[in-house]
Amino acid sequence: MVNSNRYSLVNPKKSPVFYGYVVLFFGIIGVLASIPGQTVGVSVFTDPVKDALGLSRNQFSNAYMIGTLLSSFLVTKAGFLFDKYGARYVAFFATVFLGISLLLFSISVKISETFKSILNIDSWIIPFALITVLFFFIRFSGQGVLTMTSRNMIMIWFNKNRGKINAISSITVSLGFSASPILINRLIDDYGWELSWQILAVCLFIFSFFIIQFYRNKPEDFDLKPDGSITDKNKETIDIEEVEDNFTLARAKKTRAFWMYGLILAFNSFFITGFTFHVVSIFASQDYTKSQAIAVFLPISIIAISVATLCNILSDYIQHKIYLYIMIASGILASLGLLFLSSSFGIYMLITGLGLLGGLFSVVNAVTWPKYYGRKYLGSITGKVMSFLVIASAIAPSLFSYCFSNFGSYSNISYITLAFLLFLIIGSFKVENPQKYL
Incomplete structure (x- = not known):
């Protein structure tokens, strides 16, 4: 029980409401926090970044494709880590890694020029290889791991009401994803693409603290049941429990x-x-x-x-x-x-x-x-x-x-x-x- 609540000041057992609703709130924020690693978040940066790095649209798109494909080979492994260590730690490290990746992206031009100088090569291959690796980082940590862990955590805390809870999550996430290009584009217009990525990175680092405080792996760690509990006419608490076959x-x-x-x-x-x-x-x-x-x-x-x-x-x-x-x-x-x-x-x-x-x-x-x-x-x-x-x-x-x-x-x-x-x-x-x- 101590391990389940380590490094946190929040105790789910003392929550005035069923803690699954707290998980729902922060899990939704977690999915929204993955936007910098999603296509909808990356697309707004395409033109200024490719121009700054001296890449054509096809070169930039191919780097994105290769980086995305490479990330697909590790997402399954991240799923096993989720089962072993839970959403809390996996989401924390994914968020920190995504933030670091955005910081690297923000100085990608300087990194590219440094490698060109060291290798004495002035070729598009260097910035292409660099952003391929960076795309792998953000696609793996953002689109893959952070999204998967946040969504799965919400589903684990609910059973009979899983569909209703996912309706709330889906609507909120859809609206957030729809609005994100406008908000990110405004950020770029006001501060430039380098500083915009740095601002998003700082937001991710701040959110990683909230992950440790509020993310929780499963209700059973705190003697709770999915969906909470119900009370019969005699005010006796009855846990909702169903026989469940867990498939590997x-x-x-x-x-x-x-x-x-x-x-x-x-x-x-x-x-x-x-x-x-x-x-x-x-x-x-x-x-x-x-x-x-x-x-x-x-x-x-x-x-x-x-x-x-x-x-x-x-x-x-x-x-x-x-x-x-x-x-x-x-x-x-x-x-x-x-x-x-x-x-x-x-x-x-x-x-x-x-x-x-x-x-x-x-x-x-x-x-x-x-x-x-x-x-x-x-x-x-x-x-x-x-x-x-x-x-x-x-x-x-x-x-x-x-x-x-x-x-x-x-x-x-x-x-x-x-x-x-x-x-x-x-x-x-x-x-x-x-x-x-x-």
Whole structure:
């Protein structure tokens, strides 16, 4: 018990409210704190940083892709560390590491010039190699570890109310991610990109203190139960407890559900990342303006938030394989929308499909894993799934670009995605919740 509360002045057992709600609050902040390592946070820095380092857009994008791919190989290992040491310490070190990485990024031009001077080489390869390593750092610590640990911690503290809690988390995180480019861009305009990264780093270091104070691994460490407790008519406290089969990663990988859910989440990551990365060019290829291209994100966000809220609440009561089928259908809708983007009907299909995918992604990626495989080995399981997502997000921009440069249209990517979704349709017929066999 002492180890569970080491270095902290906060005792969950003395909390006036169920401590899971405190975990929810700080877990949401933890996911938002990962923004500097997410695509949405990095994209705002793209133009000033690549120009300062003397890199082309393709060189900068390739460094981002390689760094992201490299990070995917270690995310699963971080999941095992989560299971062994808990969210508290893993999130702390991930946050500190992300902050240090941002400080290095802020002086990347000086580092690049120093290496050029030492090696007596004036080549783009040096800044390219440097930011590839730095992208690996921030993608691993931010997009991978900090996001995974914060989300998993919230899910561990809840069971029967897991869907409702994730609805709150999803809405807050969605709004935070949507607003972050505007806020970061304002920061860059006021202070420049170097100082902006330093300010974000200081914020991360401050938050790391709050992680040690308020993050907690699981309620059982403090003689508590997920969701808290209920009181009967005689005012006697009754703990809520269910029999739960905790799957190891090796055992989970032997189930059909692990692969079908993991692959549909990876598809979502692939399609949305590729579309977002090239959205202006995609619509320009069909003679739409930049403002028209950017405008599609508003209805997509509205659909996604609405779907996430409803489906998170319903997830406590219905079978999750329904969500799998809807995500596959949404992927087909989005793929057909991209294929027929030249028509207004195609745009509506694309917006609807992406909105449904985005909304259900936040439900399945958070709620389904503990519901299907238990909480004990949640880190290693979600860490492996996160590696799928990272790989998919890394290759998407390049594959979208390849289709356009070689075939003159982005619509050709739809044939690849539709073929993949056909495979998922066939594979998902016999998907069942492994817990049903208890």
